[in-house]
Amino acid sequence: MEGNSYDAAAEHELATKASSSLCSITDVEPMSCTERFVHFNEIKFQHEIVKMQLAVFSFLACLALAGSASSEKCLPLTLDLVFLLDGSKSVGDRNFNTIKTWIKNFTQTLNLVNDADRVGIIQFSHFYKFRPSTDQPYMKTEVVLGEINNQTSLNAAIDAIQLQGFKTFTAHALNKSAEDFKSSSRFNQTNTRKILVCVLDGRSSDVKYLASSSSYVRSLGIVPLVIGHSTHHYDSYIELKTIANGDSSDERIYNISNFDELRLLTPKIQEEISKIIPQIEPCQSGPVTCLWEAGKKRSCEVTFHSNPEAEFIEISKNRSIQDDISVSRSTHSGQVQTIVIEKTEVVPDDEGLYIVELSYLGRGFSISFQVVVSSTQPNLPLIIGLSCLALIVLLFAVIIALYLITIKSTK
Template identity: 35%
Template sequence: MPHNILICKSLIFACLILKIYGFNLALDEKTARYMVSPVVEQLGSGTPPQLPNTAKSSFYGYDFNLFTKKDGTISMTIGSPKMTDPALPGLQDTSAKVNQGAKGSILSCDVKPTFVKRVPPKCRPAHPANPQVGDGFGMFVPTTPTGDAQACSTTRAQDCGDLRYSPGYCYKSTNFGSTWQQNKETKSLSCPTTDVEVLFVLDGSSSVGKDNFVTVKQWVNDITRKLNIEKGGVTVGVVQYSHYSDRYPITSQPWIVTHIKIGEYKTYAAFSSAVDKITLQGFTTFTGKALEKVAVDFKNTPNYNKPTTKQVMVLLTDGKASDKDDVPGNAEKLRDIGVIPYAVGVGGAKKVNRTELRLIANGDAADDNRVFMAQNFAGLDAIAKELQAEIGGLVLEGSSGGAGTAGYKMQFAAVGLAGAYSKLKPVKKRLRRSTAINPMKCHGRHTRLENKYS
């Protein structure tokens, strides 16, 4: 609204008050001066008060709701989506050289009959806790007489690194804006995934055997083929582990080796050729130490710790860990840095410790989520299909083109529009038949309204 002044809307409001209370009243712009935003109230001057050129408009009155509560009292909500800080209206003044972006707010006001006697209604800021720059809170705030309110925005942006991601948000209130809660959809929003890093961690102990190891390598290639690494959304690496020696640091172990660094090969042909060249190590099964090495590998990738990256470990073993005491702690450290672990056991319950796999995948000895079991190596084909689906599902549909695709710019902006359809009309009481209201004209400083009641 020009100059943050609710002139026209205040007059509409006055009409409704008159309908309810039946006062004779002649309103002009001087009377309307108390229907101004906190910014104008603090920074403005003149009659009606005007914002100085150095002050940014707060768009006070962008949304306006008037309603009658069940107890008969009158309330209203006034949106101000370009408000920098509801508690500090003075920050709208750019001459203060305080670089703050707008967060937006609404005012919740309880109106009494004395309003028509130039007594301003008592208003308070009513917005969710910890508003963010760019929220635009107050663009529209549909409110019912029972206190249910919903406020949405298309403009809230999430910090997704270099990615522009504006999913919007919605909050709901049941007490006229005193407290707010995120709706279910807003809670579930997170940065879209543009990169998935997958590390296959293969048990290379002697019990696997050379022939079965060939099957394992083919299994890795089969999964990778379906991940379409040529498109750039998924990168893959391979670690083989068996024995551990305390003579070497974890990054230089002779039998815990990164054969293919994550993202080293950009085409399936090059990757599968490198996998075929890996030979079985033999020896023991130091799974716990392998997990320690895997954490190092993930931390050394260019995309580590980016909010748009998912890191996935697929560990395959045919036995029990030689260092079982190290497994829970190192697996927890891996999960703590954000790695999503899958654990695959081959050989049935007599050979594989399923509890270890559960601890690796979930940290819970009773949780089978992301745990797969096969009776023999021939049974890996069925597991491959499930893993392909799960890993592929981590990449947001349509994201293969990278951060430049339209899907990332306003992917869930429609969430912010969810409340528009539910906006309710104010509750009005019937007018007396003899009531007549002259047409209202709004022409800047020449605004005038006259109401005659018999």
């Protein structure tokens, strides 16, 4: 606490502010562990033993609730993956079967069972100009995105796909893929990567629409990875660039001379998918408690989800800027950012709730951490209390064991 000006109401307001701003990606905001700390500490205790027991009780309560809080507050990184397959006559049955085998092998590396990864498959060839999009038999969803959640069923669905054998209306197929992505229940979730793997052969039959359709797909946050059997024609390669990047670069393009080379692409595509991290709103998944010892230099790691990296602004306690507590280091990897909080010399008054203000894409947000300061001397009353608790648990276990032995002997 800072001097004698402890303001419980102000600290509670700060905790509420932090909790409400941490996770804008969810509508459910259960009472956080930080708020529970503040709630317990609103009463000013004078006796050190009672104060320490309360801190231990609050910490254990937070541990018990951390799992449920994190599952509601911070959504895990997920993947919606759609394969867009050229079903034109030029592919041929043999090559088409090679493509199907490759997809079965590739999807074995995904996590379908826990719904972390969802797979969809579209085959395309012809497009009827005067028919609505709902009446296009050769723009076909072979596997609905997310409908199959086990490898055995997915393999059976892939085996059942038959080559259509008509033309190559790629631009219209891209529009179809966008609609399939949008049908996903998590399409608008910022933690979901949306990847479109296109397996193409030759030039498109609707090339005049290709640039606009490709741009539309990318504008939805869908990242195309384009595999093309296009070495025999320069214009085909230009089309691959148009789909993947709008002609701007050769990124995410995989050129093959024959479809047997697909198996060599698996690690490259897996690596590319792992690098694609969507924009993730800042979110602190659970409480952070820093157990510091008075009279010494101490640090504490605070981890939260964010992409891109957030910038540190300031640390406050009771609405007062804490210049003597600083961020010594900040690291960012994928969707996780870690900042290291440091205090040169810890004093008992450092105990309490701290709010860390950061900037994310020009917007402010807050994370928090709780500091519990222990004395340099052993806390004998606490040690005795915990020892008594352990003895009670042990005695209870012995009583149960004796009871079970008695029941067994009477049978």
